[in-house]
Amino acid sequence: MRPAYPTRPTRRRGLLTAAALLLLAAYVLAGRPGTTAHGAVPAAEDRAPAAGDPPPDSFWGDTGSIPPAQNVLTVRILNRTNGQYPDDQVFWSFNGQTHSIAEQPYLDMPANSAGRMYFHLGSPDSRYSDFIEFTVGADAFHGNTTRVDAFALKLAMRVHGHDGTDRQVGEDYATFQESREATWRKFADAMPPEFASLSEVEAPYRIPSPGHVPDFRPGGQHAGYLSDYARSVGTDATTQEVFGCSGPLAGDAARCAALNRHVAELPQDQWRDPGLFYRQGPANYYAAFWHEHAIDNLAYGFPYDDYAEQSSFVSVHDPRWMVVAVGW
Secondary structure, three states: OOOOHHHOOOOOOOOOOHHHHHHHHHHHHHHOOOOOOOOOOOOOOOOOOOOOOOOOHHHHOOHHHOOOOOOOEEEEEEEEOOOOOOHHHEEEEEOOEEEEOOOOOEEEEOOEEEEEEEEEEOOOOOOOEEEEEEEEEOOEEEEEEOOOOEEOOEEEEEEEEOOOOEEEEEEOHHHHHOOHHHHHHHHHHHOOHHHHHHHOOOOOOOEEOHHHOHHHOOOOOOOOOOHHHHHHOOOOOOHHHHHHOOHHHOOOHHHHHHHHOOOOOOOHHHOOOHHHOOOOOOOOHHHHHHHHOEHHHOOOOOOOOOOOOOOOEEEEEOEEEEEEEEEO
16 A cells, blocks of 8 residues: 555645636536436445445446357446436547447457547437456457556456456545546545645546646746756656656566666665555656555556556456446
8 A cells, every 4th residue: 555645745724716616616516417227326335435446236237147258258338427427428439339338238249459438428429428448369358457648537346357367456445436526626625735736737527647637748837846856867868758657668668667666766676565655755746646556556657557566457268258446
């Protein structure tokens, strides 16, 4: 388990700016097609779920009824929007086909290379959109959820193999249970002042990763946020290059991960210790947040987040089925 946020420098404790909050609330209300039974998250178990807890089996529906695949594995898409969108307004797209889950909740997934499946709420071209990515071989599934570019929709996936292997990744159960506005506020409150624009610049559709906002680009008001730290440990890279693991860090997963997690000043044999990550700033607190609120604290918050096995990547040999939960 990674450290609690109070171990970092002073954080921004205020809510979203009034304008951004009003905009978010307006869009949330406008985007609701009405409260229905569709997409409701099953009731919590006896205790309230904690950050990092996986969903209970009931969250994933009746997996025993998933039809066997004719190709590699069967994919089932679940509506877990807490009643905000009915099944006919939850859409998935893959390999040139688009369907609502009301008309087609299953996909018989063939072998493919570097594929993505996209999800939209409200309409097939809605800006409330996110994706998972994967490579499917003749007898294997390799894939992940990702927050490398942005957070847009709550997503979780469960992959099950014929040998009983079962892997779950994505947003945790507590995050799926709470409202979109609550998640947005929680993120805004968790960020230090330098990250304030992340929850505002594309509200209410997305929270972009820090390398995608002007504040951290060359010439931006926080352009030196990570570059000064990088230089202090012998790496000449811009803040945007550190967040994006690009430029001089493009082939150096260990060093880029260490800079994002603020452990680069430590002996290299400590760069793989999750208990040391994000304890001090400057650091990639955007990534830290999605780790804290992910199943088993595994997330892809920046491109080399798989260093030290911290990403949401799963690999299952001889897969049988995958369930993808789409939340609001």
